Amino acid sequence: MLESKVYVSRRKALLAQMAARTAEGNRGVAVFLGNVDAAQNYRGNDYKFRQDSSFLYFWGVDEPWFAAILDLDSAEECLYGDDVDIDDIIWMGPQPSVASKGEAVGCARTQPLAEFDKAVAAAVAAGRPVHFLPPARYYNQMKLAELTGISNAAVRKVAPVEAGGASEELVKSVVALRLIKEQCEIEEIDKACEIGYWMHTEARRGCKPGVLEQDIVGRMEGVTLSKGWGVSFTTILSQNGETLHNHSHHQVITPGRLLVVDAGAESNTHYASDFTRTYPCSGKFTTKQREIYDIVEQANELAFSLTRPGTSYWDVHCATVKFMLEQLKALDFVRGDVDEMVACGISGLFMPHGLGHNMGMDVHDMEDLGENYVGYGDERQRSPLLGMGNLRMARDLKPGHVISDEPGIYFIPALIEQWKREGTDKGFVNYDKLAGYYDFGGIRLEDDVLVTPDGARRLGPYRLPIKSSEIEEIMSKE
Amino acid sequence: MLESKVYVSRRKALLAQMAARTAEGNRGVAVFLGNVDAAQNYRGNDYKFRQDSSFLYFWGVDEPWFAAILDLDSAEECLYGDDVDIDDIIWMGPQPSVASKGEAVGCARTQPLAEFDKAVAAAVAAGRPVHFLPPARYYNQMKLAELTGISNAAVRKVAPVEAGGASEELVKSVVALRLIKEQCEIEEIDKACEIGYWMHTEARRGCKPGVLEQDIVGRMEGVTLSKGWGVSFTTILSQNGETLHNHSHHQVITPGRLLVVDAGAESNTHYASDFTRTYPCSGKFTTKQREIYDIVEQANELAFSLTRPGTSYWDVHCATVKFMLEQLKALDFVRGDVDEMVACGISGLFMPHGLGHNMGMDVHDMEDLGENYVGYGDERQRSPLLGMGNLRMARDLKPGHVISDEPGIYFIPALIEQWKREGTDKGFVNYDKLAGYYDFGGIRLEDDVLVTPDGARRLGPYRLPIKSSEIEEIMSKE
Numbered sequence: 001m002l003e004s005k006v007y008v009s010r011r012k013a014l015l016a017q018m019a020a021r022t023a024e025g026n027r028g029v030a031v032f033l034g035n036v037d038a039a040q041n042y043r044g045n046d047y048k049f050r051q052d053s054s055f056l057y058f059w060g061v062d063e064p065w066f067a068a069i070l071d072l073d074s075a076e077e078c079l080y081g082d083d084v085d086i087d088d089i090i091w092m093g094p095q096p097s098v099a100s101k102g103e104a105v106g107c108a109r110t111q112p113l114a115e116f117d118k119a120v121a122a123a124v125a126a127g128r129p130v131h132f133l134p135p136a137r138y139y140n141q142m143k144l145a146e147l148t149g150i151s152n153a154a155v156r157k158v159a160p161v162e163a164g165g166a167s168e169e170l171v172k173s174v175v176a177l178r179l180i181k182e183q184c185e186i187e188e189i190d191k192a193c194e195i196g197y198w199m200h201t202e203a204r205r206g207c208k209p210g211v212l213e214q215d216i217v218g219r220m221e222g223v224t225l226s227k228g229w230g231v232s233f234t235t236i237l238s239q240n241g242e243t244l245h246n247h248s249h250h251q252v253i254t255p256g257r258l259l260v261v262d263a264g265a266e267s268n269t270h271y272a273s274d275f276t277r278t279y280p281c282s283g284k285f286t287t288k289q290r291e292i293y294d295i296v297e298q299a300n301e302l303a304f305s306l307t308r309p310g311t312s313y314w315d316v317h318c319a320t321v322k323f324m325l326e327q328l329k330a331l332d333f334v335r336g337d338v339d340e341m342v343a344c345g346i347s348g349l350f351m352p353h354g355l356g357h358n359m360g361m362d363v364h365d366m367e368d369l370g371e372n373y374v375g376y377g378d379e380r381q382r383s384p385l386l387g388m389g390n391l392r393m394a395r396d397l398k399p400g401h402v403i404s405d406e407p408g409i410y411f412i413p414a415l416i417e418q419w420k421r422e423g424t425d426k427g428f429v430n431y432d433k434l435a436g437y438y439d440f441g442g443i444r445l446e447d448d449v450l451v452t453p454d455g456a457r458r459l460g461p462y463r464l465p466i467k468s469s470e471i472e473e474i475m476s477k478e
Numbered sequence: 479m480l481e482s483k484v485y486v487s488r489r490k491a492l493l494a495q496m497a498a499r500t501a502e503g504n505r506g507v508a509v510f511l512g513n514v515d516a517a518q519n520y521r522g523n524d525y526k527f528r529q530d531s532s533f534l535y536f537w538g539v540d541e542p543w544f545a546a547i548l549d550l551d552s553a554e555e556c557l558y559g560d561d562v563d564i565d566d567i568i569w570m571g572p573q574p575s576v577a578s579k580g581e582a583v584g585c586a587r588t589q590p591l592a593e594f595d596k597a598v599a600a601a602v603a604a605g606r607p608v609h610f611l612p613p614a615r616y617y618n619q620m621k622l623a624e625l626t627g628i629s630n631a632a633v634r635k636v637a638p639v640e641a642g643g644a645s646e647e648l649v650k651s652v653v654a655l656r657l658i659k660e661q662c663e664i665e666e667i668d669k670a671c672e673i674g675y676w677m678h679t680e681a682r683r684g685c686k687p688g689v690l691e692q693d694i695v696g697r698m699e700g701v702t703l704s705k706g707w708g709v710s711f712t713t714i715l716s717q718n719g720e721t722l723h724n725h726s727h728h729q730v731i732t733p734g735r736l737l738v739v740d741a742g743a744e745s746n747t748h749y750a751s752d753f754t755r756t757y758p759c760s761g762k763f764t765t766k767q768r769e770i771y772d773i774v775e776q777a778n779e780l781a782f783s784l785t786r787p788g789t790s791y792w793d794v795h796c797a798t799v800k801f802m803l804e805q806l807k808a809l810d811f812v813r814g815d816v817d818e819m820v821a822c823g824i825s826g827l828f829m830p831h832g833l834g835h836n837m838g839m840d841v842h843d844m845e846d847l848g849e850n851y852v853g854y855g856d857e858r859q860r861s862p863l864l865g866m867g868n869l870r871m872a873r874d875l876k877p878g879h880v881i882s883d884e885p886g887i888y889f890i891p892a893l894i895e896q897w898k899r900e901g902t903d904k905g906f907v908n909y910d911k912l913a914g915y916y917d918f919g920g921i922r923l924e925d926d927v928l929v930t931p932d933g934a935r936r937l938g939p940y941r942l943p944i945k946s947s948e949i950e951e952i953m954s955k956e
Contacts, residue, residue, distance in 0.1 A: 217703060226696025
């Protein structure tokens, strides 16, 4: 937990944001539901508790069964939760009071959780605007629908509050605040990056022929459970790197293949890191592998060098895919005018995802609030093209933005065959050359980057080795 | 996944169970919802997928977004799920078809998931009984309410199917089958116990003064993620062992204290293990600690020796707490007639939980179906006493039952003070003696036991060291 004044100042800033988006005299209430326990297989046997990120950001309490209301007209605020009884003490130990939890985050007023339901019902009955964020968890979806009388489906739809769903005003206000990281947040992300560094170091050391992928994953995840909360997302560790989010780990490390490791840590304060490295399973790249690897490594470096205030991540993405297409053209994978290829989205065949995404308490920060609100805002429209259209962060860059820089090149047989069949490539693609790459897999290289006033900084105290020569040298010694 | 004939035979047995509990000609349909992805912090960033245990038991498919219907009148069956498209292939890789997944579990008929909703709606519209299990996950709760028109709250209430809620007939049928483990299940539990053995070995080796509790937890959980699915429940590792389910791990291992480690593994096939050991943090027990430890160790052994067909776990619990009270009387913690103490529930002060619980795919097997259906059936009524009333398994023992054997003794200051204040102890307790144990903590020792035709077997290939002398010797060498 951070200092109480941090939470006080965030709620004050939220009031100001909402004041700019709502009409004086009838602003209504902003309602925040914390998360409840999520059953793993039955209620009482729960997944490790993860608080809702926005709840954590404004109200700080990292425990289940809490809620809060901020009155946008009177600026009154109240934290809702229940004190424990003797049964709870036997099972969970003595616990601080709800009042003291409120005090720790600068909220003077606390009430039992049942009062929250009544307060929301009273606001609804009085016809006051009830602002809430689209709920990520099903319990909160069901609960908000019950409390407001809105349907299960509608409580997830973001629109101006009078439409009777999740509040666009509140979404925009929260995004405006959470998108620009405070100094105390940057310090926490640096810590998450350090844990991520040790996770990936464990992975690289485990990448030896004959080892089961799951064995490496377990050891990596053990590192982050020892040093932090756990993984910031399900670990991707696969010799089928052409599958972007492969979560099966039953294969054995096999010489000649590539191992993509995309994994990150969540710190005990719930900030995320997210790194990707790609290793040659035999410790040395083949010539074919190194050619592609070096393009991706240079693309990662190029994107970093372009990341600074005064440009947009949309433009950084475009410049990076243009560079990759130029290099792929030099290797005869594509033929023709590179600018035209960029305009037609040809890069999507090789990199069907975007260059990066916002990061913070969520590894794709605030994705539950809507990708376009977070990554695009009112500045620009999403592209319909494969690859470009999957770009999650396109905004003008500002100091305090934290983003991933993760170019990749993949050879996805099903996608290549589809483009060939449907002529999607408009004649730019050399399928004869691609035919020799159906068993190649994929390569992705990812760092986490902070936009600073005069440029950018890679987050974390150390950078994971990335140059092909560096990787080979270090793997030969491990 | 097991052989397809296992699933076929389970569904056949379920039809027979349901035939015995429903009226011919109007039996209706049994509806099974698999689990969907559960958001960690936002949808798309999910906890590691865990299938619903009953779905897995009857339908085998270990993936999200599946459902199934078994027609109890016609014996027709259908598995519902969606085949993947090109977008899914890019992100998740090529996937076997739903038809082939059905085939793998002996279910010839498969349909897209949207057809499931229609089939349930049709059954409801036709007035046929719709049997479903009480949903553990909130999505399934919300979905069942939407499909059947029953309220969110009512779909969780188990009663005869005509009451319009979760089906008691189905609950009883499923319990009857899952409670008696098949040979193939026992083999899987043995594997989960082996992983649990290695987790606990890591914990014992990590129990050294100066080490952070979280560091040990991470390393233990790394073991089960490397060798199995993960933890069968959130690891309890605490020097405040008097708190039964303590999940905070921020303390440093401190000489003179006791460390309770209650943790288990879930195998890749989703069977659970659950062991508890208690270690002296300095490697040697004090005299005070050893006195209590040896009582608990002997209680664990006594309970095991009594576990066999022809008795009930209710009786084993009673005999074990009686033994512990006799020993505590010898140490002057309690005074008076031990049989009267047992009858008054005095043991609840020292062991507020029951001797054990059923185990299987869930560490508390089928707890989502209702503890009394699972652990009591129609055989006996739950006791209102603290401790005895928390006994989760009281049934007559039968070959194939798998249960935990986990006696404990705790000194819980808040509970002792409450009993003293309220006279709950009826004069049996020597509070002067207890006054010297407020900083003692607690001790619990737990093994997993299979009831065999002629007795019982401790599960797993190796037993974790348990005798106080053994523990001290092995800790001195590690």
